[in-house]
Amino acid sequence: MKVIYPGSFDPVTYGHLDIIKRCADKFDEVIVAVLHNNNKNGFFSIDERLELLRKSTEDMPNVKVDSFSGLLIDYAKLKKVDIVVKGLRAVSDFEYELQMALANRKLYNSLETLFMVSNSKYSFLSSSIVKEVVLNGGDVSCFVPDIVKDSLRKKIEGGL
Ligand code: COA
16 A cells, blocks of 8 residues: 655654654555645755655665645646545644645545654654754754754755
8 A cells, every 4th residue: 555645844854754654664655745836945945855855764665755746636646646644743733634634535535644643752843943943053963864964054054
């Protein structure tokens, strides 16, 4: 069984990697799909996010990293995958995720959204928090892999 785990991943954190690893253990293939949103400038470019995800998941052979633009349902149809996994960190995620899951199912009836409860160690974590800590000189070693930490530092210093 294949699943899609979509998101912005700007950048990938240990919270995302926890969900990816648990999906990789339960499903035959996990497609981590990075949204390419033309209207939103990210901190990292799409190519940089893909590279960081690929390097962070290289020990998981059944994880594929890809990008998409437009609607998630169209990408799911293109890939012939009808299960999307979303992580739930806290109750506050639920209302928005429920709305998206219901809208997606209305648009594509066979699409199922599975919610995976985040590891409580990472329930507070978001990519914005990581960026805020780094921009203010803090240490993000416990939030992201070293490869992401190094890229954040290079980005801030203008070397990426
Ligand atoms: N660990 C750590 N952080 C997590 C996390 C986890 N397990 N799960 C979510 N997050 C954080 C992300 O880092 C992100 O943080 P940020 O806001 O600081 O950047 C935040 O939660 C939101 O996650 P994001 O990846 O942006 O996901 P989303 O729930 O907003 O959905 C898409 C992203 C790509 C799935 C969604 O926008 C989409 O499907 N877009 C395509 C258009 C479409 O089809 N829309 C639906 C029409 S109804």
